[in-house]
Every structure is written in structure tokens, then in C-alpha cells.
Amino acid sequence: MAQYLQTDVLIVGAGGAGMYAAIAAAETGANVLLLDKSIVGRSGATIMAQMTVAAAVGEEEPDDWRFHLRDTIAAGRDLVDEPLARILCQTAPERIWEMEEWGVGWARSGNHLTQAHAPGHDRKRCVYVDFLNTGPATSRTLRNQVRKYDNIRRVSDLIVTDLVTQDDRVAGAVALHLESGQALSIAAKATVIATGGLTGMYNRNSASANMGGDGFALGLRAGAELIDMEFVQFFPIGHLAPRLIGMDPIMWDPFRYKLGGRLLNGNLEEFTQNYGTPEDGKYVVTRDTATYAIFKEVEAGRGSPHGGAWLSFEHIAEADLRAAFGPVIDRLAKNGIDLTKMAIEVAPIAHYHMGGLRTDDSLACNVPGLFATGEAVGGANGANRLSGNAITEAFVFGELAGRSAAAFSGQAMPDIREAAKPLLAMIEATANRPGDGMTPTAAIAKLQGIMQRNVGPFRTRAGLQRALEDLSELAVALPHMPTGSAPTFNQQLADWFGLRNMVLVAKTIATAALARTESRGAHQREDYPGLDEDWANNQIIRLEGDEIELSRGEVRRLAKEEFVHE
Amino acid sequence: MSDRLSTNLKIRRGRPDDPEQYEVFPFEYEAGQSVLDALRWIRSNRDASLAVRYSCINANACKECVMRIDGRTGYACTTPLRPGEMLIEPLPNKRLIRDLVTDTLPPDERLSEV
Numbered sequence: 001m002a003q004y005l006q007t008d009v010l011i012v013g014a015g016g017a018g019m020y021a022a023i024a025a026a027e028t029g030a031n032v033l034l035l036d037k038s039i040v041g042r043s044g045a046t047i048m049a050q051m052t053v054a055a056a057v058g059e060e061e062p063d064d065w066r067f068h069l070r071d072t073i074a075a076g077r078d079l080v081d082e083p084l085a086r087i088l089c090q091t092a093p094e095r096i097w098e099m100e101e102w103g104v105g106w107a108r109s110g111n112h113l114t115q116a117h118a119p120g121h122d123r124k125r126c127v128y129v130d131f132l133n134t135g136p137a138t139s140r141t142l143r144n145q146v147r148k149y150d151n152i153r154r155v156s157d158l159i160v161t162d163l164v165t166q167d168d169r170v171a172g173a174v175a176l177h178l179e180s181g182q183a184l185s186i187a188a189k190a191t192v193i194a195t196g197g198l199t200g201m202y203n204r205n206s207a208s209a210n211m212g213g214d215g216f217a218l219g220l221r222a223g224a225e226l227i228d229m230e231f232v233q234f235f236p237i238g239h240l241a242p243r244l245i246g247m248d249p250i251m252w253d254p255f256r257y258k259l260g261g262r263l264l265n266g267n268l269e270e271f272t273q274n275y276g277t278p279e280d281g282k283y284v285v286t287r288d289t290a291t292y293a294i295f296k297e298v299e300a301g302r303g304s305p306h307g308g309a310w311l312s313f314e315h316i317a318e319a320d321l322r323a324a325f326g327p328v329i330d331r332l333a334k335n336g337i338d339l340t341k342m343a344i345e346v347a348p349i350a351h352y353h354m355g356g357l358r359t360d361d362s363l364a365c366n367v368p369g370l371f372a373t374g375e376a377v378g379g380a381n382g383a384n385r386l387s388g389n390a391i392t393e394a395f396v397f398g399e400l401a402g403r404s405a406a407a408f409s410g411q412a413m414p415d416i417r418e419a420a421k422p423l424l425a426m427i428e429a430t431a432n433r434p435g436d437g438m439t440p441t442a443a444i445a446k447l448q449g450i451m452q453r454n455v456g457p458f459r460t461r462a463g464l465q466r467a468l469e470d471l472s473e474l475a476v477a478l479p480h481m482p483t484g485s486a487p488t489f490n491q492q493l494a495d496w497f498g499l500r501n502m503v504l505v506a507k508t509i510a511t512a513a514l515a516r517t518e519s520r521g522a523h524q525r526e527d528y529p530g531l532d533e534d535w536a537n538n539q540i541i542r543l544e545g546d547e548i549e550l551s552r553g554e555v556r557r558l559a560k561e562e563f564v565h566e
Numbered sequence: 567m568s569d570r571l572s573t574n575l576k577i578r579r580g581r582p583d584d585p586e587q588y589e590v591f592p593f594e595y596e597a598g599q600s601v602l603d604a605l606r607w608i609r610s611n612r613d614a615s616l617a618v619r620y621s622c623i624n625a626n627a628c629k630e631c632v633m634r635i636d637g638r639t640g641y642a643c644t645t646p647l648r649p650g651e652m653l654i655e656p657l658p659n660k661r662l663i664r665d666l667v668t669d670t671l672p673p674d675e676r677l678s679e680v
Binding site for chain 2: 244442
């Protein structure tokens, strides 16, 4: 008999948003089960963040959440779900001060928090932890808080393979325990998807190993709707060369906040001015413009040797580099990089996904009993995310989803023993399959190539159709792939379940990208350049049987006077 | 482009009750690549059954890829490859689960504790 667990609130994914949700739910007295397919509080995206957190705390200069909202909406290219974005911006300062109270240690200057002026913001708004330590400090703080609650149970190495639905609601999940190879079921009054984004589906990415879009596939198969799946944000200046280890590939962003730096093409010339944004040693060019500019320079044969652009800090004195980044300069030296003597190469890498599960203002999905949080929530950032909003979203949406899920859990515990049976049987049938051909592990690398090549920042009809064909081939091969022989810590089997989700989610991105015949924010169609007013709609995706169904939805908006004031 | 270098990774394989066994995987690399780069390549291209914990890949933030490298405890993601042969083993002071994976979870995060 498979193990059977019960909980008021089940949280799938234990990065920043999942941990914050656990704390908020536990605070109401609910019992919480916090799961991660790797290690609780260590895997996921939050811990990797070396960057900043946007919030109108007004420590550096006067600010108001309405200004933050105005910038968020402007960055989102007319697709922002404005009520969700309002929640994000309005609640952000409260969460920043709560984290400070819990000991995160935001960087200070004298008697106030230091705030950086990130591109797209109208003023200094982004707090951080020195040196490049925002993610680790944030994760440690949340881990310590989570441990204070006896009503939060944490389980690592547990992979949720499907949600369980009965009586038209989500009533828990089935999971594979990686260490033992056992399948088990979990009855839950409310379930929160906190699995983050999907950038691990691209071969140039800044993701952790588990950012394969699991939560979107879990939601789809349980009847949930997705929104804006075509919008994958590429971070323009991801580290490309020389090989740099022990550092997050998006580390050059904070360098640019503090020191400016110069972005140069293969001929060592500045080029962003040719794409509408001169830099003059300041970091002002937005992510979508910079990605486009680098891509076009490479295409024109003016790329750096590894196919990107040069980023140079050679004009900055070593003392200034050390004052800004202290020990990081030594870590670079260990990698053979001396910024006073050499430029490094950068290129656009998949960094964040604006789309996700479609929710209401309480972060409830359209299927009762299911909630989303963090990067898994779609809509709040529209077609392009403002820098600094991702960790903000983990905090704000984490707290809100935890509270909403706990409020929903005041009912009888569902009994899912019957409903779970076919899903448990599917796990057991998949394990130990000798199979033939490509392993799921190799197939993941193949899928990353398909996505990078044809569903990356620049898209064409032919390329997207090709990608959909390639993805269909993987879908056909999937049921026959070998899943490894030993049950103990069978990562090949774990990869199979990851790939199963990736193939479905990749199809939703390509399908939505093919339908959107315009260029907007992070979705750029080479065959449809320029924004089309008629496309100021969201695209909504649901699963009908095995088929992806696409429809258009009105963008939810606020009255202008709610956020524009001077 | 940098020159290709080559190394042989001698990796301890198996579960607790298996006889001690090592498997050697040759790997070609560019200067600067890490032990984790090699282990991930082996999983994708040679043997998907190789068990190794990792999450953040590059950032040395998650600390999941701690193991024994040439007899010393270190992180696979921050240890550069070197030519010749490198000995890759699980942590000796933790319960072995499989291959390079040991029980590094906090005691109260195990399924058996629920």
C-alpha cells in the first residue's frame, strides 16, 4: 500500500515564494506540507538571485507604490494584469520591512537602506544585500522563519508528478520519492503551485536545474488555465565567455547598476545608440532592446568571438571596482578574469517567464482548491518584466497565496485514495522501463536546443512550426524512453517526469507564439515586426484532452487615476 | 576558441550494499570548465543513470553538489577540471544513497520523518 499523507495546505516547490507561502499559511494555524523535488530552500531561482528587489520604500528618495506600478505597467507593453500588479507594488514595502525584521540585512548607507536605480524605474527603488548576496540572504532568512513553525512539515527529494482532481476541484497530488523510488499520494484541502518558471527549457539560461515549468503542466492536466505563455524574458548580458564558475551568469547586471560599463560589438564599438538608446557609460537600455541589439549585431557579423557582445569595465579604476564588489573581484581573479585588463563576453540568456497560471486577485486558479505563487503566476508583468520585480513577486505573491490557500482550507479533508490510484499506477508503470533509444536526460538537452533555436527571443512562422514538429517527435518517443533500472535515487526516471512536463509546456509557448502575429516586449516575430494595437490581448491556454486550446482574453485594467498621480 | 583539453573522471558507482566499484569516463573540455560540467555532460551523453545532486549549476548558491574530489571535500561546480585523472567520490562521512549522492538533508526534511 502506497504511503498516504494528509495536509491542510500542500505547497509544491520550496524556493522563495513557496517558503513565504508556507509561513503565511502556517501563521493562520493551518497545517502545511512544503515539498521540493530537490532540497527545501536550496533549489529554485530565489537563492541564485545576486540582484535587486524593487519596492517603493522611499529610503533613497521619496517614492510611492503608484510610481512603481506606473513603471511596471509601462514595461509590460500594455499587457500587464493591472490589479495583480497593483497588489505587487502596493504590498512590496510591507514585505521588505518584514524581511528586514526577520534579519535579511538589506544593504544600508548611514541610517537608510541603499536603493539602486535599475533600468525602467523612474528613481532609485531597488534594495539588495551585499555583495551580490540578495538570493542567498533571502533564502536563509526564509528557511530560518519556516523552521520556527511546528505546523510546517518540510520534505525534500519529493517530485509531484500529477495533481489529483475529484468533484471538480484539486484535492491533492501524487508524488515520486526520489530516494526510495516509492510513489505516494497526498490529500490536501488546498494546493499551491510554487514551482517557479520554465527557463531551464532553453540551453542558454540562468536557471537552476529544476526550472522546467513543472507547475504549468501540473496545472494544465488538472484543468487550470495558463496565460501569456509566449513571453519568455531573455536577459541580454548573461555571461558567455571565458568560462566562469561559481558565479551566477546574470552577475553583470549589478556591476552595470553600480559602475555603468560599456557594451561593445565585435569591432569594439558602442552600438546600442543604433537601436534607439545611447548609453554614455550609464545603464539605461531596457532588456528587450538590449537583447534585440546584441542579436542583430551578431547576425550582421559584428558579434564577439563566442557569438555575443563585449562588456568592458576596463576604464574603471581597480579601487572603484573593489569598493563596489569587494570579495567578488577575488572570485573573478580565481577564474582568471581581471576586469581592469580585459572585457568579458555576454549574450542573451533565458532568464524569466512572464506568463504562467491564470489567477484571480487572491491567486486562486480557475479550478477550485488550486493556487499559484511567485514566478508561476502569469500576468503581473505583462509582455516584459521590469528589473527587480521577480523577488518582490516571490515575497508578495508568496504571502498572499499562503493566506488565500489557508482561508480555503476550512473544509473537510478530501479522501483521494480512489482518485489517486490510476496516477500512482502510471508512476509504477513508468519506473523500470527498459525502453529503447534516447534517454530522457539526453532528450532534455535536445529539447533545450529546439527551444533556443526556434522559440527564443526572435521567432518566425517557419521556425515555430518546425519547433512544434520537433516537439511532437519527442512526445511520440516519450512513452518508449528508458527510465533506468534501480529504484533508488533514479534521476533518469526523474528526468522522464521532467521531460514529460517540458514537452507539454514547450508546446504551449510555441503555439501561443505562432498565433501572436506581432512583436511585443519579449515576443519578437521577425516576420511581424512592430506592435499591433489589435493584439493588446492576453492569450489563454487550456488543455482539452491532449489538445492545446488557445483563446484571447481581455487584459484586466485599472482606472488610470488609481495609479497616476503627481 | 580555446584549445581542447582532456581528462578522465574516475567515479565511484553503486549503492551501499554493492561491492566497491569505479567507472572511468573520458571527457574533453575547454580551460575553465568545472567538474559539474563534466558530470552533467556524462549524464546527458554517456550514462543517464549516474546519480549526482545539483541545483543551481553555476552560482555556488545551493551547495547541493558537495562531494569528494581527489580526496578532498569540495563543490563540483567550483572545482576546475584538470588534465590527467580525477577521482570523484561521495562524501565519506554521510550515509551513501547512490553513486555520488549521500544523505545531506537536514534530518527533519526526510520523507520518513513525516
